[in-house]
Amino acid sequence: MRFEATVDECIVTHGEIPKDLAGGFYRVGPTWKRPTKQGPNPLLSMDGMVQAITFEDGVANFKNRWVRTPKYVLEEARKQGMFEWQDGGFGDWRDTAYGEVKRDLGNQGVSRGVANINIFPFAGEMLAASEQGGPPIAIDPITLETRGIVPWSPKLSSGLHTPAAYGDATFSAHPKWDPDTGVLYGWTYSDEAPYVVMHYVSPDGSVDTRELWDAPYNTVAHDIWLTPEWVVMPFQPFLADKKRFEKDLNIWEWNPELPIVIALIPRHDLHGEIRWITTDLPAQYIMHTMSANVVGNELQLDGPIFNRPPFPFEQDFTAGDDIALFFSIAKSNLGRWTIDLETGKAKSEQLSDRPSELPKVDERFYGKGYEWGYQVGGVVKRSGMKMNNLTVTNMKTMAESTYQIRDNEPAAVLEATFAPRKIDSPEGDGYIIVPVSWWAEKRGEYLIFDTDDVSDGPICRIELPFQIGWTPHGHWMDFR
Numbered sequence: 001m002r003f004e005a006t007v008d009e010c011i012v013t014h015g016e017i018p019k020d021l022a023g024g025f026y027r028v029g030p031t032w033k034r035p036t037k038q039g040p041n042p043l044l045s046m047d048g049m050v051q052a053i054t055f056e057d058g059v060a061n062f063k064n065r066w067v068r069t070p071k072y073v074l075e076e077a078r079k080q081g082m083f084e085w086q087d088g089g090f091g092d093w094r095d096t097a098y099g100e101v102k103r104d105l106g107n108q109g110v111s112r113g114v115a116n117i118n119i120f121p122f123a124g125e126m127l128a129a130s131e132q133g134g135p136p137i138a139i140d141p142i143t144l145e146t147r148g149i150v151p152w153s154p155k156l157s158s159g160l161h162t163p164a165a166y167g168d169a170t171f172s173a174h175p176k177w178d179p180d181t182g183v184l185y186g187w188t189y190s191d192e193a194p195y196v197v198m199h200y201v202s203p204d205g206s207v208d209t210r211e212l213w214d215a216p217y218n219t220v221a222h223d224i225w226l227t228p229e230w231v232v233m234p235f236q237p238f239l240a241d242k243k244r245f246e247k248d249l250n251i252w253e254w255n256p257e258l259p260i261v262i263a264l265i266p267r268h269d270l271h272g273e274i275r276w277i278t279t280d281l282p283a284q285y286i287m288h289t290m291s292a293n294v295v296g297n298e299l300q301l302d303g304p305i306f307n308r309p310p311f312p313f314e315q316d317f318t319a320g321d322d323i324a325l326f327f328s329i330a331k332s333n334l335g336r337w338t339i340d341l342e343t344g345k346a347k348s349e350q351l352s353d354r355p356s357e358l359p360k361v362d363e364r365f366y367g368k369g370y371e372w373g374y375q376v377g378g379v380v381k382r383s384g385m386k387m388n389n390l391t392v393t394n395m396k397t398m399a400e401s402t403y404q405i406r407d408n409e410p411a412a413v414l415e416a417t418f419a420p421r422k423i424d425s426p427e428g429d430g431y432i433i434v435p436v437s438w439w440a441e442k443r444g445e446y447l448i449f450d451t452d453d454v455s456d457g458p459i460c461r462i463e464l465p466f467q468i469g470w471t472p473h474g475h476w477m478d479f480r
């Protein structure tokens with residue numbers, strides 16, 4: 001999606017937009033702008049593009065805009081790619097652009113950040129973040145104009161990469177937040193000790209920081225669970241290490257010999273005692289968490305569980321192979337890791353036979369326990385899965401309700417997001433919005449489902465006259 005568009009009063013082809021829906025649904029994704037200095041664009045080098053649909057009085061307006069990062073602004077001025085990466089020139093599956101940037105006079109002092117993985121609400125703004133490479137970028141929720149790097153970026157750590165300038169840091173793509181206080185629970189990770197640095201950010205911009213010097217290894221720390229008392233961070237043997245480039249490997253490693261270690265990090269006193277639980281869980285991988293419940297002495301950590309990380313490794317690929325990612329190379333099913341808080345014993349359960357991923361919840365209840373989970377589900381396809389439906393799960397009864405969005409039509413069914421019916425509705429009462437890119441037909445859709453019964457199909461279909469670009473993640477901001 002190499003253009004910026006404004007579509008006012010989007011066409012509704014089925015049903016009506018609920019009049020009580022007032023807010024914006026924001027997503028961001030890596031988008032091809034121009035070739036890099038090394039030619040084709042590795043996924044994680046591509047500039048972030050924000051897509052937003054806002055709702056008010058039964059009317060929807062769509063906009064998409066590039067994130068004006070320092071990298072984007074430099075390359076706009078020069079009308080060419082200005083960056084090269086350690087892992088940008090293999091010409092095959094090893095190119096991801098998570099290695100160091102080759103610095104030269106053309107890009108010195110300019111952050112490499114592309115803000116292309118997630119966009120989430122914080123202190124009245126939307127923040128686009130890319131997990132590594134650059135600090136969060138604040139976006140105006142109405143105009144989608146880039147307001148700039150968050151003012152608290154100098155208080156963040158730098159993650160995998162050498163900072164290019166003062167305040168050039170990084171921040172997790174999947175922070176969670178306290179819906180009452182607005183505190184954002186984030187972190188960064190690196191291939192050198194202390195491996196993970198926690199950052200709790202308050203709405204006034206103050207940042208509480210702790211380096212985890214007891215971290216067992218350099219995990220790719222992509223997501224966490226939030227409970228009333230803890231930030232629960234899983235150390236899984238999916239590693240990132242720049243030293244692998246010396247052996248002509250890519251940055252990512254899967255080492256199932258290492259144990260899964262769970263860190264219970266105090267949520268209300270970051271500098272209090274951390275409980276480290278070394279489990280004997282089998283070699284599994286949770287890329288995205290759904291949510292957690294604490295039931296008596298049990299900590300239930302829910303999420304789709306993969307048989308292996310959905311990233312390419314040297315076990316499967318050789319030089320010259322094309323890149324394959326995510327659901328094309330691995331599959332997951334909703335599952336639960338249960339930790340006995342008295343003994344520290346852990347067990348793993350599969351909760352559904354249905355392949356699924358992209359878990360989401362009613363985010364007004366982050367950190368409070370939950371009942372309702374939303375995912376994109378699918379069917380097994382070779383060693384991966386083909387995503388085709390919306391799946392709603394009652395996590396207390398495990399009752400599932402689904403709606404199949406596509407059959408064999410070429411389309412991307414993107415992550416579903418919950419929006420409440422009223423600002424104070426009970427958990428899980430409202431709407432679920434699912435973006436669908438019918439790319440072969442060059443059109444896009446937003447489907448709105450009522451949580452009362454999603455199996456009836458969408459109550460509303462909103463059409464866009466072009467295919468919408470791929471976006472991994474996004475969030476809802478309520479205007480009420």
Ligand SMILES: [Fe+2]
Pocket residue numbers: 173174222288472473
């Ligand atoms: Fe993610």
